Amino acid sequence: MSSSPLLKISGLYKNFGGVQAINDLSLEMAEGELLGLIGPNGSGKTTAVNLITGFVKPAEGEITYRTRDITGWAPYKIVRLGIARTFQMVKPFYQLPAFKNMIIPLYSPRVKQQVGGKYGDRDAVALDLLEEVGFERDAFVAYKMASTLPQGYLKRLELAKAIALQPNLLILDELFSGLSLAEVASIVPIIEKLRQQGKTILMIEHRLKELFRIADRIIVLNFGEKIAEGKAEEVMENEAVKKAYLGAEA
Amino acid sequence: MKRRKERINRGINVRSNDIFAVCSWREMLYLSTPRLLPIVGLLILSLTLSMYWQRVLLSVSVFALLAISWEMLALTGMVSLGQALFFGSGAYLAGIMNHYWGWSPAVTIPLATIFGGLFCTGVLIPVLRLRGIYFSMVTLVLPLMLVRVIEATRIFGGTVGISGLAALPSSWIEIYVIIIALLAALFGFRRLMSSDFGLVLKGINDNDRSVMNAGINIYWFKIQSLFIASSVGAFAGAYMTHIYLFVGMPVFALDYSILPIAAAVVGGIGTFAGSVLGAFLLVPLSEILRGLGGLRIVFYGLFLVIFTVALPEGIFHYIQRKYHQIERWVEVEK
Numbered sequence: 242m243s244s245s246p247l248l249k250i251s252g253l254y255k256n257f258g259g260v261q262a263i264n265d266l267s268l269e270m271a272e273g274e275l276l277g278l279i280g281p282n283g284s285g286k287t288t289a290v291n292l293i294t295g296f297v298k299p300a301e302g303e304i305t306y307r308t309r310d311i312t313g314w315a316p317y318k319i320v321r322l323g324i325a326r327t328f329q330m331v332k333p334f335y336q337l338p339a340f341k342n343m344i345i346p347l348y349s350p351r352v353k354q355q356v357g358g359k360y361g362d363r364d365a366v367a368l369d370l371l372e373e374v375g376f377e378r379d380a381f382v383a384y385k386m387a388s389t390l391p392q393g394y395l396k397r398l399e400l401a402k403a404i405a406l407q408p409n410l411l412i413l414d415e416l417f418s419g420l421s422l423a424e425v426a427s428i429v430p431i432i433e434k435l436r437q438q439g440k441t442i443l444m445i446e447h448r449l450k451e452l453f454r455i456a457d458r459i460i461v462l463n464f465g466e467k468i469a470e471g472k473a474e475e476v477m478e479n480e481a482v483k484k485a486y487l488g489a490e491a
Numbered sequence: 492m493k494r495r496k497e498r499i500n501r502g503i504n505v506r507s508n509d510i511f512a513v514c515s516w517r518e519m520l521y522l523s524t525p526r527l528l529p530i531v532g533l534l535i536l537s538l539t540l541s542m543y544w545q546r547v548l549l550s551v552s553v554f555a556l557l558a559i560s561w562e563m564l565a566l567t568g569m570v571s572l573g574q575a576l577f578f579g580s581g582a583y584l585a586g587i588m589n590h591y592w593g594w595s596p597a598v599t600i601p602l603a604t605i606f607g608g609l610f611c612t613g614v615l616i617p618v619l620r621l622r623g624i625y626f627s628m629v630t631l632v633l634p635l636m637l638v639r640v641i642e643a644t645r646i647f648g649g650t651v652g653i654s655g656l657a658a659l660p661s662s663w664i665e666i667y668v669i670i671i672a673l674l675a676a677l678f679g680f681r682r683l684m685s686s687d688f689g690l691v692l693k694g695i696n697d698n699d700r701s702v703m704n705a706g707i708n709i710y711w712f713k714i715q716s717l718f719i720a721s722s723v724g725a726f727a728g729a730y731m732t733h734i735y736l737f738v739g740m741p742v743f744a745l746d747y748s749i750l751p752i753a754a755a756v757v758g759g760i761g762t763f764a765g766s767v768l769g770a771f772l773l774v775p776l777s778e779i780l781r782g783l784g785g786l787r788i789v790f791y792g793l794f795l796v797i798f799t800v801a802l803p804e805g806i807f808h809y810i811q812r813k814y815h816q817i818e819r820w821v822e823v824e825k
Contacts (some may be wrong), residue, residue: 296700320706332701334694344687345694346705363687406706 245308247272247441248293248324248410253302255288255465262288263299264465270410275432275442277452277473280462281485286445287329289462290414293443294326295319306410321351325408329415329445331395333387339376339398340383343367346405355407367405374401374431393424400431410441417448425451461485493823498816525814529767530674537666545666549734551774552669553727557751558758558766559676560723565760566684567716568696570623573630575747576614577724578731579637581607583647585729586738590653596733600726607725612718619713622699634743641740652739659733669730676723677763683719684763692716750774757798759805768807 246269255263262285270276278286291297293304295316304312311319334342346352347363368376368383374397376383382394390398396416403411413432417425425448432455436442446452453459453473461469461476463485469476476482537548557574564571584603588594594602618629642650659665683689694702695709702709732738750773751766758769776794780787802809 294704296703315708316700316703317706317708320704326704328701328704332698332704334697334701336693336697337690341690344690345702345707348687348691349706351706402701402705 246270247274247307248443249303249305250289250293251303251305253289253292253304254300255285255292255297256300262465263292266302266462266465266467268460268467268470270441270443272409272441273436273439275436275444275455275457277456277459278443278445278462279447279449279452279459284462284485285465286462287414288465290326290412290443290445293319294324294412320349320406320408321354323351323407323409324412325403325406325410326412327396327399327403327414327416329418331392331399333390333395333398335386335388338384338386339390339394340364340367340371342387342398343370343401343405346402349406351406370401370405371398374398374404375427376401392419393421396420396424397428400428404435408440410443411435412443412445414445415447416444417446417451429455493825494820495823496818497821498812498818526678529677529764533670533674537670542662545662547775547778549666549669551770552673553731554750554754554774555673555767555770556669556676556723556727557747558754558770559673559680559763560720560727561751562755562760562763562766563680563716563720563723565755566696567692567713568622568699569619569713569717570627571630571720571748572627572752573632573634573748574724574751575634575743575745576630576637577607577611577721578728578747579634579743580610580721581725581728581730582732582738582742583728584610584725585732586653586656587647589656589733596657596659600729600733603729603732604722604726607728608718608722611721611725612714615717615721616714619710619717631748634748638740638743648739650740652737654737654739656732656736656738658736665734672726672730673767677767680719680763753795757795757806759807759809762807765805765807769805772806 248268248270250269251267253263253266254261264285266285266289268276278289280286288297292299295311295314295318298313302312303310306319306322306324309322311322333339334345344363344367347366368378371383372378376394376397382390387395387398396419400413400416403413416428420428429451432442432444436455444452444456456473458471459469459473459476460467461479461482463481468481468485469479537545540548557578560577561571561574581603584607585596585599588599588602589596614633615630618626621629641647647653659668684693691702691707691712695712699709702712728742731742751770754769754773755766756769757773758767759765777787777791780790783790
């Protein structure tokens with residue numbers, strides 16, 4: 242691990258009422274790394290993402306991004322530093338066509354600050370970005386209302402909206418869930434391409450097979466606690482992980 | 492015989508919306524008629540009307556502006572029940588500037604528009620974080636509170652109000668300024684909402700967390716939308732002050748909050764044109780029913796109920812559909 246991590250979380254706690262969602266979570270992410278975050282349902286994966294991106298405020302602990310303490314910042318300020326995320330439950334603008342959905346992230350101060358001044362025609366950039374994630378240009382899917390699109394396209398749209406923000410750290414919250422094998426297979430190359438561009442990626446996934454193929458490192462959460470960390474094969478050999486996934490008797 | 496209704500987009504509509512191929516007078520007229528109709532219609536209508544109906548048209552325009560102001564907030568995800576706050580603030584500001592400082596309407600109306608907008612925005616900023624019904628409740632209460640403040644402290648004429656204010660130079664100016672303002676608001680805001688800035692506002696209505704997630708400060712955008720909407724309302728109020736030559740507690744009346752919403756609902760929610768259309772239907776209707784005396788409100792209410800049940804989409808959406816589509820009955824086998 243490099244000396245100065247891109248993202249550093251130390252001693253993070255969060256509880257919702259009596260439920261301890263995140264319990265003393267610490268992790269580090271190096272620049273350019275693809276980290277997988279896994280765990281059974283309700284283990285606090287999405288809460289961890291919400292804490293990093295500012296949608297939920299931690300009870301205790303510290304989140305540092307590039308030596309800057311971002312604990313408790315408003316979401317829009319965190320995005321401007323270069324952390325973009327997708328939502329597990331897709332959040333498109335249903336009343337707008339797919340490519341008009343892209344205008345809103347492209348309108349962001351983050352994009353202005355990255356590109357400097359004008360981006361050019363936002364509609365054109367939107368169509369280019371959508372083509373990258375698999376909206377075939379000739380099929381006019383990009384012009385359809387988001388409310389009429391199938392789940393596979395909505396997930397791609399969600400990814401495109403995050404990519405449009407030109408993030409350094411991209412957080413993908415269960416991007417593969419609800420997708421067919423073929424759809425997942427078509428998205429994996431997009432993620433690999435993003436890695437080649439030097440993006441740091443945090444992936445939350447239930448589709449372990451696909452995740453293990455592309456992840457550098459895996460962290461396993463259970464009841465808000467980190468129970469294992471390391472390479473995919475090592476992690477799956479871990480007794481605590483087997484217990485968490487298969488029950489106590491396994 | 493079983494039959495079903497088939498709806499087909501008119502060829503012109505399909506072409507003009509997608510690739511914008513305008514290649515004949517017929518097509519150009521098809522596109523321009525809906526835009527030209529309100530412009531030409533309003534400008535000519537005001538020439539032909541009697542003095543009484545000119546006054547009604549003036550009142551219609553004011554309510555249409557308030558309905559546009561309501562629609563602007565609704566499109567940004569803020570359902571307001573207090574257009575009277577905007578109207579009343581503008582009205583009082585214009586009245587105060589004219590009465591105490593002697594400024595002419597040419598100065599008081601623009602200033603009341605801007606400062607009324609700033610005042611209302613400032614008052615509502617603390618509650619911008621509230622969503623849905625909670626925001627609505629605050630907007631409903633604020634004008635009622637202001638009335639009581641004026642009544643209790645007896646400022647600005649207290650319950651009597653301020654009368655003897657300056658009038659506009661002529662009745663032609665009275666009618667044309669408000670009509671031009673209405674047309675400017677109608678077409679200007681329509682354009683604004685289809686710009687990239689407008690898309691962000693619509694996005695906030697659709698999914699505010701997603702807009703936040705794009706690194707956009709939604710409160711700043713809500714403030715801008717609120718300022719635009721409240722300025723429009725304040726303009727309407729300031730204008731009416733110089734028409735009635737009086738400003739008093741009635742400017743915060745519930746009418747100014749409820750009628751714009753009724754207009755927007757009857758006309759069709761989601762479009763500015765719908766709100767204006769609704770105002771043009773409801774205000775004259777209320778005038779016609781005036782002869783019925785006490786039963787007026789009953790018939791008025793009945794009409795509203797019939798309308799919302801029979802045409803829940805609103806008149807504008809209905810007309811729009813009829814205009815863009817051919818409808819015909821086709822036979823269904825067996």
